[in-house]
Amino acid sequence: MSKLPKPVWQPRYWEHAIRDDDDLRRHLDYIHYNPVKHGYAKVPGDWQWSSFAKFVRQGWYVPDWGGTADVHGIANLDFE
Secondary structure, three states, X not given: OOOOOOOOOOXXXXXXXXXXHHHHHHHHHHHHHHHHHOOXXXXXHHOOOOOHHHHHHOOOOOOOXXXXXXXXXXXXXXXX
16 A cells, blocks of 8 residues: 655645736735734844845835834735
8 A cells, every 4th residue: 555645735825826016015015924923023024034124125115114013904914
């Protein structure tokens, strides 16, 4: 009896093609805010493995983005 290989992707994984600049921004916001949402960091810039600092240097974000509850759109960042 052979064992089936374990799946490569997590069970809830789905493919998504980025449709436009707004869609890219929403996904980047989700990625950068996720460590805060799950309690691993107080602000996105605190997460050492994040690309957030790179995007701050490029002018996509202000350094304190995600540090306050009133950040535009954070409430809608639930892609899970």
